[in-house]
Amino acid sequence: MPRPLLALSLLLLTAGLARAEEPHRHSEHAHGEALAAHEHGIAQLNLALDGEILEIEFASPATNLVGFEHAARNDAERARVAEVRARLEQPLDLFGVPSAARCRVREHSLHGALFEPAGAGGQEHSEIEARYRLQCSAADALQGLNLAALFGTFPATQKIQVQLIGPRGQQGLELSPERSGLTF
Template sequence: MCRLLLALPFALLPLAVAQAQPHEHEHDHEQGSLSAHEHGVAQLNAALDGKTLELELESPAMNLVGFEHAAKSDADKAKVAAARAELDKPMELFALPAAAGCKVASKELESPLFGDDHDHDEHAKGHDQEHSEIHAHYRFDCASPEQLKSLDLAELFKRFPATEKIQVQLIGPNGQQGAELSRSSTSLSF
């Protein structure tokens, strides 16, 4: 399944190129990069394979906590802890239907803001982490995956209001698709 998620961005690369209009910061040297850091925009890769659903969310920290610098003040530390607590509840964030019988099999949250020992954000490494990102990876085991008719991100938009758009790449029983979701259009059919 991990190979499937890793291959997803390449399978949908033509769609990403067609829709990519990244905001380049003054000091960005990777112009035109598909991994450009854009505030307000997050990416979600989703793959349903048999009874396994994998979701991988990547977002600039600005969208989820309101800043990207290391949390030093008590207020900043509280914001990071609150965001991590929200991300720790994927069943609520992704509104998976109860009829699908999905249970969280694994979850992994990573960000330099969480004090992780390693940073998977290559873009941030080159800029002294002034562009911190938060990565969340979830794997669900679903007893009745045929009941997964759609993926609804309304709750994610509600809990993280600085997130304006989520670019979704999905592989499901009906093939692959990509979409850009927003507050006014929060769901995508499998």
């Protein structure tokens, strides 16, 4: 699938997720920007597997990952933000990518007000977003992922809403600490 088509597919999946039934959520206003909503304890994961390429997009309220959403106020909070950044920079372990698939990270990016210089993260309800592009030289061994390490590392994450595109088409599912595996 050409990269623009892959991006369009992920966009369509995300739009479908946004139309899903919505429980009570916190919303934020920032300088007249559109409303952004999130629910504590719940994260979103979009996956697209196309040949040797696995695209991962993970988004979560900051409180699920670091325990707070305000700009780090002291050394302990700054250390926690640095620790979370370091864990998010290790997607192969965090997302349970099987070593037999021989995947390597080709691109990654982390976004969120907590990762900005001091004073830039003044939002009350901030998000953390991570994007990865993996190349897997033995993609046939990539039958699924197990997110047990993610749930163990970030225990405030209670559910992950997953949208994926893989060899069997599009799927939507919900993962939890008790049900942390998915198949492509």
